[in-house]
Amino acid sequence: SADAETASSAGLMTNDDGLEYVRLSNAAGDTSDIYLYGGVVTSYVKGGQEYIAVRPDAKMDGSKPISGGLSHCWPQFGPGEIQQHGFARNVNWTVKSMDDTSCVLEMAPSDYTKEMWDKEFLCTFSVNLEDDQLSTKMFVENKGEESFDFQAALHSYFTVSALENLSIAGSFAGKEFLNKMVGDGEMQTEERDVITISEEYDRVYTGVNDPVLQDKGTGKSLSVLNTAGYEDTVLWNPYGNEGMGYNNFVCVESVKFDPVTLAGGASWTGDMALKVGDL
Numbered sequence: 606s607a608d609a610e611t612a613s614s615a616g617l618m619t620n621d622d623g624l625e626y627v628r629l630s631n632a633a634g635d636t637s638d639i640y641l642y643g644g645v646v647t648s649y650v651k652g653g654q655e656y657i658a659v660r661p662d663a664k665m666d667g668s669k670p671i672s673g674g675l676s677h678c679w680p681q682f683g684p685g686e687i688q689q690h691g692f693a694r695n696v697n698w699t700v701k702s703m704d705d706t707s708c709v710l711e712m713a714p715s716d717y718t719k720e721m722w723d724k725e726f727l728c729t730f731s732v733n734l735e736d737d738q739l740s741t742k743m744f745v746e747n748k749g750e751e752s753f754d755f756q757a758a759l760h761s762y763f764t765v766s767a768l769e770n771l772s773i774a775g776s777f778a779g780k781e782f783l784n785k786m787v788g789d790g791e792m793q794t795e796e797r798d799v800i801t802i803s804e805e806y807d808r809v810y811t812g813v814n815d816p817v818l819q820d821k822g823t824g825k826s827l828s829v830l831n832t833a834g835y836e837d838t839v840l841w842n843p844y845g846n847e848g849m850g851y852n853n854f855v856c857v858e859s860v861k862f863d864p865v866t867l868a869g870g871a872s873w874t875g876d877m878a879l880k881v882g883d884l
Contacts, residue, residue: 617641617700622666627700627708629734637734640674642667644698644710644730647674649739651881656827658762658854670694673762673854675741675877677730680722680755682860687721690760693728706734725749743834743875750869757834757875758860766822768852773800773840775816783809802855805844809862813838816857819884826882834875835859 617625626640626647638648649657659665659673670676670690677693696717698710712728725748733740747753765771778798783790785807795810814831816838829838839858843849859877867873 620665624665624667627703629703629706629708629732631706631734631736633736635734637732637739639708639710639732640671641698641700641710643671643674643676643694643696644712644728645671645674645676645694646732646739646741647671649879651739654823654825654881655764656879656881658764658850660762660854661850662848672849676760676762677743678756678758678760678858678860679728679743679745680724680726680753680757682756682758682862690758691756692718692721694760698730701729708732724751724753726753738830738878738880740878741876745865745867745873745875747867747869747871752866752868752871754864754866756861756864757873758839758858759835759875759877760839760856760858761829761877762854762856763818763827765818765853765855766820768802768842768844768855770820770822771802771855772819772821773802773816773855773857774798774819775800775838776813777810780813781811783811785809800840802840802842802844806840806842808840809860810838810840811862812836814859816840818855818857821884824884826884828880828882829857829859830878830880831859832876832878834873835861835877837862 624642626638629637635651639646663672678690679693681691698712701709701711710730727746729744731742777795781792816829818827837860841856843851
């Protein structure tokens with residue numbers, strides 16, 4: 606198999622545990638890796654710096670969903686009728702097309718998914734490594750005649766130099782959030798316009814789709830541009846959990862929390878791009 610460190614053109618690569626991935630690269634030297642298992646983007650290197658995190662305890666052999674990257678939660682977010690966060694993150698997607706700077710992956714029903722969720726769907730996930738940003742598109746089609754409901758999310762892990770250096774800006778002030786650490790189901794109102802994390806964190810912010818990570822340690826910002834479909838933001842960090850490497854990542858998730866009802870023949874698009882800036 607191609608050596609991941611030296612291969613420069615797009616093509617399927619294999620990690621040490623036998624999982625295949627696509628590596629995109631552009632003229633500027635930026636790169637992005639996308640694993641077929643889970644259809645998950647595990648890396649975005651721009652200007653020599655990695656912006657997507659994979660936890661140190663992540664399994665990279667397909668034995669469980671990869672704990673890191675831009676992980677798909679589909680067709681369910683969190684607990685519910687089927688397994689936690691659905692099945693998109695632990696099935697093998699197929700490559701529909703790829704070139705140096707873009708790839709398109711597909712997920713169709715299988716015996717495994719039908720046992721859980723017997724719907725006629727097709728999911729297409731496109732990743733484009735542009736000059737100034739990394740763009741992703743999740744395209745969901747209902748191929749059947751019956752409507753179905755789903756939730757969608759990118760459970761995104763981003764690198765942090767240290768949590769004490771991190772602040773998250775965005776339209777948080779005045780928005781309602783669900784604090785899942787409390788578990789009482791009560792909505793609260795956020796008063797801050799910039800969020801910092803110094804405790805275990807699991808909050809669903811409804812109607813926030815413009816978070817910007819600001820890292821004083823690197824002098825860089827990362828804008829999460831949710832331009833279609835993803836209407837909400839979840840902030841998650843297992844504060845204090847050394848085994849998960851809590852101090853070097855934060856999850857800023859792009860979420861469609863209220864279920865989408867998709868009629869037969871209809872489609873839904875979730876667009877999310879990552880744009881790096883200077884503080």
